[in-house]
Amino acid sequence: MLEFFKGKRNHFVGIDFGTSSIKVVELSYENQKAKLENYGIVDLDLTSQFEKGNDNSVTSYEQRLNAALKGLIGRMKLPNGLQSYVSIPGFSGLITIIELPEMQSDELAKAIQFEAHKYIPSSLDEVAMSWEIIEHIDANKQLGQNLGKAGGKRIKVLLVAAPKKDIEHYDRLVSGVDLEVSAIELETFSIARSLVGDDAGNFFIIDIGSRATNMILLEKGVVMVNRNVDAGGSEITTTIADMMGISKQRSEAFKTGDKDLINSTESALIIPVLELIASESKRILNSYKEKNPNLRIDGIFLSGGSSKMKGLEQYFTKSLGMPVMIGNPWKKILYDEKAKPLIDVLGASFAVAIGLALRGLEEYKRK
Numbered sequence: 018m019l020e021f022f023k024g025k026r027n028h029f030v031g032i033d034f035g036t037s038s039i040k041v042v043e044l045s046y047e048n049q050k051a052k053l054e055n056y057g058i059v060d061l062d063l064t065s066q067f068e069k070g071n072d073n074s075v076t077s078y079e080q081r082l083n084a085a086l087k088g089l090i091g092r093m094k095l096p097n098g099l100q101s102y103v104s105i106p107g108f109s110g111l112i113t114i115i116e117l118p119e120m121q122s123d124e125l126a127k128a129i130q131f132e133a134h135k136y137i138p139s140s141l142d143e144v145a146m147s148w149e150i151i152e153h154i155d156a157n158k159q160l161g162q163n164l165g166k167a168g169g170k171r172i173k174v175l176l177v178a179a180p181k182k183d184i185e186h187y188d189r190l191v192s193g194v195d196l197e198v199s200a201i202e203l204e205t206f207s208i209a210r211s212l213v214g215d216d217a218g219n220f221f222i223i224d225i226g227s228r229a230t231n232m233i234l235l236e237k238g239v240v241m242v243n244r245n246v247d248a249g250g251s252e253i254t255t256t257i258a259d260m261m262g263i264s265k266q267r268s269e270a271f272k273t274g275d276k277d278l279i280n281s282t283e284s285a286l287i288i289p290v291l292e293l294i295a296s297e298s299k300r301i302l303n304s305y306k307e308k309n310p311n312l313r314i315d316g317i318f319l320s321g322g323s324s325k326m327k328g329l330e331q332y333f334t335k336s337l338g339m340p341v342m343i344g345n346p347w348k349k350i351l352y353d354e355k356a357k358p359l360i361d362v363l364g365a366s367f368a369v370a371i372g373l374a375l376r377g378l379e380e381y382k383r384k
């Protein structure tokens with residue numbers, strides 16, 4: 018009986034709170050397959066922090082986010098109690114790899130706390146942290162010589178941290194629409210899961226959203242480098258508006274149109290945001306290759322709503338000197354043919370939401 022009230026146990030909802038929209042997807046797991054059950058998106062016009070309602074009452078950002086989510090979940094007719102997975106924006110958190118000498122687990126916890134202080138400016142009481150040993154290294158063997166004490170056994174630890182207040186904020190929002198919050202994670206992991214999953218190999222992902230861009234380097238499915246820059250589609254719109262002397266509204270329509278604005282030889286626009294993302298990507302890839310000379314990058318994917326910009330694959334292929342493709346988070350999901358045209362439009366902007374729901378599936382499979 019209790020199971021009934023808790024919502025279907027093989028259905029999983031992913032909720033991505035993006036800057037420009039909230040994206041929700043519901044997947045089910047049956048006959049070893051992930052199936053699309055439901056999806057929805059609501060635009061957030063949150064450019065002004067406060068807005069007067071009809072009765073002249075002032076609604077806060079929080080209230081408007083809440084109303085947008087409630088409306089969307091209502092339109093999707095999602096039953097109460099479904100297990101939901103929620104993301105925290107990449108720029109709110111921290112993912113880093115630290116290398117330490119091998120030690121007992123209680124000593125390790127202390128050493129990690131100590132290391133974390135170097136990366137986290139606020140008090141550690143205000144952040145939720147988790148960590149995982151991802152590699153054991155025998156430094157003596159690696160160098161092919163005995164270095165005595167200087168070498169020895171070392172470990173690589175993946176450290177993840179996010180502000181507790183953000184976690185509580187998203188927990189409150191989702192619990193408020195009567196869904197069960199099963200887990201909250203940094204969107205970096207969601208993107209990695211939906212675009213790469215357990216594909217062996219090394220991949221680099223560039224997720225360009227509205228406010229921010231998230232760059233992720235994965236080695237055999239593990240996030241090894243993560244970098245967020247505060248630049249994305251909304252700034253591209255502003256650049257185009259300024260350059261062409263048009264309104265932001267017209268610029269947005271122009272940007273999302275069929276014309277390739279960035280590759281044509283005579284009239285290509287120089288868009289500083291794209292140059293910044295390309296140079297940061299190059300820096301990450303080069304520095305990683307320098308440290309890991311045997312490493313080969315097997316693929317570079319674009320995702321996020323801005324990946325739909327005409328000519329972007331070609332732009333990055335040229336600037337990074339390697340083939341760049343748009344990632345497809347729907348590739349392992351079964352869905353009705355009728356939904357295909359819309360799914361093609363949503364494309365890689367659903368990478369976070371799908372990755373979140375897939376976490377539910379993975380946990381279910383392991384049970």
Ligand SMILES: Nc1ncnc2c1ncn2[C@@H]1O[C@H](COP(=O)(O)OP(=O)(O)OP(=O)(O)O)[C@@H](O)[C@H]1O
Pocket residue numbers: 034035036037038106225226227228229230249250251254269272273274320321322323324325326327366
């Ligand atoms: N066809 C298109 N061409 C170019 N840009 C597009 C296209 N479609 C959508 N975009 C841009 O994608 C952006 C929204 O992407 P996305 O939904 O991934 O962002 P978000 O998740 O809301 O934001 P963030 O992740 O930064 O918080 C907007 O800036 C929008 O202008």
Ligand SMILES: [Mg+2]
Pocket residue numbers: 034035036226227321369
């Ligand atoms: Mg996003």
